[in-house]
Amino acid sequence: MTASHEPIPGTTIFDGRMAMKGYPLNKMCYSFNEAAARQEFLADEDAYCAKFGLTDEQKTAVRERNALALLAAGGNIYYLAKFIGMLGLNVQDIGAQQTGMTVEEFKAKLKAAGN
């Protein structure tokens, strides 16, 4: 039913279709709520991804810390935020990465929205 709506540029609605695609990736990211899981991932990324059954597309996106690729592979921003946070990045770093800006440019764009 969501499909019947006009697409919103630069925005993917996390509906059932995306949820089916992203399930193993999101499940892995959800596990990062626990410190032990984060340590296990950081000790051997590939093994941890394999444990959750990530697809090759998802594994590559994880390896490359590529936010747009993670989203395209079915990642949900709320679970991805745990992965991103664990890497020491925040939503502005990731905003810059996704929009092809420097972090300073991205911050300036946000500030400009207040004018």
Place this chain on the structure above:
Amino acid sequence: MTASHEPIPGTTIFDGRMAMKGYPLNKMCYSFNEAAARQEFLADEDAYCAKFGLTDEQKTAVRERNALALLAAGGNIYYLAKFIGMLGLNVQDIGAQQTGMTVEEFKAKLKAAGN
């Protein structure tokens, strides 16, 4: 709100009040879905009850395999059924125990309901 209803003899509605009372007992019984948990309980009942923080009333009811006491202590029949089943008892054994009948008498009573 349930309290405003006329009580049904011999029947306790498992509402919020009972749920608050029975939470540790029901949580323990829910754990019996896993074979490892059943083994751990059977190896040392008291330690397992303590792990889930059962009240003294609940511990006694568990020790005595007393269905009415388990219910009065906030046990929910659906979770208790796992405890009962693990002991090799079925709902007719427990029906007999709760109604003060022999199992044969209890079965006869059920059969008579068909007439």
Place this chain on the structure above:
Amino acid sequence: MAKIVGGVTTSHIPAIGNAIANELFEDPYWKPFFDGYPKARDWLAEVKPDVAIVVYNDHGLNFFLDKMPTFSIGAAPEYQNKDEGWGLKPLPPYPGDPELSWHIIESLVNDEFDICSCQEMAVDHGFTVPMALLWPDQTQRPVRTIPVAVNTVQHPLPTPARCLKLGEAIGRAVASYPKDLKVVVLGTGGLSHQLDGERAGFINKDFDLMCLEKIVDEPEALAKYSIHDLVRLAGAQGAELILWLIMRGALGRKVSKVHSNYHIPISNTGAGLLVLESAA
């Protein structure tokens, strides 16, 4: 377009699963119960549904009191059975139809039903026993499944009126699915029984027979009861009648009765079987 071709109601108690495992089909205690099912299976063989929406209640396998949703709908590629604490050998998994699941969930949420979507879901005897009664061959899974789990564990339970409305909304959802599919709806559980308390073993034959009659053409009459009424009249677990009301709501206004059976007792339960066909 997808179409709901009809529905089946049946008891789902674990004792049936044991009787099946022990092949007690000709046992004098069980025979009057099992003898009701060949006609239901004949009907299914004739209509050949692609998908079964299975309305049941979880009995403490997939849901605990930490998160107890009122209405949950599976949206998984398959559903696993587990031993439920009794050490039973789990049955083979059931294939899902996640695309249809999501269509139904979207339709229901937009229709103001507050659904819990489940992308993993273990199914217990409430689901597996009806499936085994209607499709006995465990080496085959001829239908895809969509589990609809309803809270009957923790009061407040959804009202009978709400359940009938949920069924109607499921009917609208299926009817708006663009693929050509035949869908059957199973309403499981019931009829009168009570497992807990000094009133354990309570059965109410008159009430059960009345339900079996009214649910065909007058489900609104049953939807007028409160949950408290159902517990009083049908026993604590007899409140599972709400699962039948969801099934009935999904079939649409007009149905015809293909087959029915009623037998007391199986274990502690009055067992009602009903096969209803939706108007063409």
Place this chain on the structure above:
Amino acid sequence: MAKIVGGVTTSHIPAIGNAIANELFEDPYWKPFFDGYPKARDWLAEVKPDVAIVVYNDHGLNFFLDKMPTFSIGAAPEYQNKDEGWGLKPLPPYPGDPELSWHIIESLVNDEFDICSCQEMAVDHGFTVPMALLWPDQTQRPVRTIPVAVNTVQHPLPTPARCLKLGEAIGRAVASYPKDLKVVVLGTGGLSHQLDGERAGFINKDFDLMCLEKIVDEPEALAKYSIHDLVRLAGAQGAELILWLIMRGALGRKVSKVHSNYHIPISNTGAGLLVLESAA
């Protein structure tokens, strides 16, 4: 009888939690944001609520996609915070009011809302940041809390119209509670922001200011939007406006505005603060 005395809306983003932890209250970037809050705290000090109903969305701490309920209500004696994956030091637990929780859940289910009751529930920044902004002293917990978690993670999300109705039903539920209690409702999250995709960093000041105005006397105007409209106009996470609508519905028809503040940006977000008092 219990009474809803008013409501507060506020952003709940994690960056605020970090700024509080680092005491950036006078930092030029943060000052215009934090300066909005003393007046809200003054109002709370004056009305002295006993209970706060906190409407928020879980961001993947307590709920995963295996069981994603639309509306969940806590019914626990206390609620724990956890590190959410970022290694933050969890805040002390929040006391609950399970008796009032169950009263509300019973009332809502009877009112045909399909609630997920939660007898254990970890609360994340969506809950803790608003609490810290309004009751900064972490050594004290002067109000009991009832978390109301709304699915904004997995589409379909509940419609804005449904959310306003849920709020109205919460209002009726509280009004029917027999104890003398003062209850405040927090609507958290928003306003416009988007974290994901090429459109990350989207903010819509005009839309935010319109929401801050309309929600006071004309919430129905906001309830007419679809979720898709909200994503388009307020960004993917701007759909959190539905949490404000639940708060607003609970306050009753007539409210008066005590205080408001709006500032862009905090992190990626347009931050709106509003204090509304219910008619006596």
